Amino acid sequence: MRLKAMGKLRYRNGFETTTHRDALTIPLRWKRPKIVFVNSMSDLFQKQVPIEFVREVFEIMNQCPHHTFQILTKRPNIAARFCDQLNWTENIWLGTSVENQKATRRIDSLRRVPAAVRFLSVEPLLGPIPRLPIAEIDWVIVGGESGPGARPMNKEWVTQIRDRCVSRGVPFFFKQWGGANKKRAGRILDGCTWDEMPNSLRVAAA
Numbered sequence: 001m002r003l004k005a006m007g008k009l010r011y012r013n014g015f016e017t018t019t020h021r022d023a024l025t026i027p028l029r030w031k032r033p034k035i036v037f038v039n040s041m042s043d044l045f046q047k048q049v050p051i052e053f054v055r056e057v058f059e060i061m062n063q064c065p066h067h068t069f070q071i072l073t074k075r076p077n078i079a080a081r082f083c084d085q086l087n088w089t090e091n092i093w094l095g096t097s098v099e100n101q102k103a104t105r106r107i108d109s110l111r112r113v114p115a116a117v118r119f120l121s122v123e124p125l126l127g128p129i130p131r132l133p134i135a136e137i138d139w140v141i142v143g144g145e146s147g148p149g150a151r152p153m154n155k156e157w158v159t160q161i162r163d164r165c166v167s168r169g170v171p172f173f174f175k176q177w178g179g180a181n182k183k184r185a186g187r188i189l190d191g192c193t194w195d196e197m198p199n200s201l202r203v204a205a206a
Contacts, residue, residue: 021053024060033066044071045078051085058086065091072097072121076109088114093198095119095139100127111136117198122161123175125153130160139171139198144178144185153178158189171196 027036038044038061044054061069069092073079076096094115096106099122110118117138122129124145134140142161144153158174165172174194177185187193 021056024056027060027064027067030064030067033068036067036069038069038071043073043075045073045075047075047078051082054082055086058092061092062087062089065089067091069093070095070119074106076106076113080109080112083113088116090116093117093119093139095121095141097121097123098129098132099124101129104129104133107133107137119198124151124178125157125161126151128154128157128160130164132161132164134165134168134170137170139173139196140165141173141175143175144182146176146178146180146182148180150179155189162189162194171198173197 027034038057043049044057061067071079071093072095074097076094079094092115094110094113095118096110098104098106098120107120110120118136119139119141120132120134120137121141122132123141123143125142126145132140140161142158145151162172162174164170172194173196174187174189176182176187179185
């Protein structure tokens with residue numbers, strides 16, 4: 001709602017589902033390879049998004065093999081339902097949010113999607129997940145909640161996931177400790193930063 005109040009035209013409908021077909025072709029104009037976080041302010045697989053629009057998004061991504069597109073969804077079950085109707089080229093990654101133990105149920109749906117890279121965004125991590133299911137998962141990102149009123153994240157919750165990834169050879173990326181001042185809290189875990197990425201990443205971060 002803040003962006004709507006600021007007069008941003010693309011957010012004039014607030015939280016109402018809105019598609020922006022005029023923006024679809026923008027990646028076609030980028031000559032240098034980029035990592036693109038698709039729908040960073042929404043969810044491409046939200047129930048209200050027409051499958052026809054999702055197909056259009058995929059068609060653009062299919063035409064841009066030099067870019068890497070990262071899609072994050074809380075609804076991998078919908079992605080799995082329509083996965084046969086979409087062209088999952090190697091430059092399209094799909095991830096799901098797993099903020100606590102209850103949300104791990106999303107991982108089964110994610111495994112059914114034939115994305116080149118399937119990843120977990122364990123952010124914000126709101127509780128322990130000592131046995132995070134990472135079979136057939138290519139990347140795990142962990143981070144704490146940030147901003148006023150941020151809920152604390154226990155270090156043990158992080159190290160349990162980190163150690164599980166290390167023992168199974170799954171790249172682990174620690175994004176932040178979070179908190180009211182995330183810059184001050186930083187992202188050092190046990191004396192170092194964890195910036196592991198999937199081997200299939202072919203471009204440098206934009």
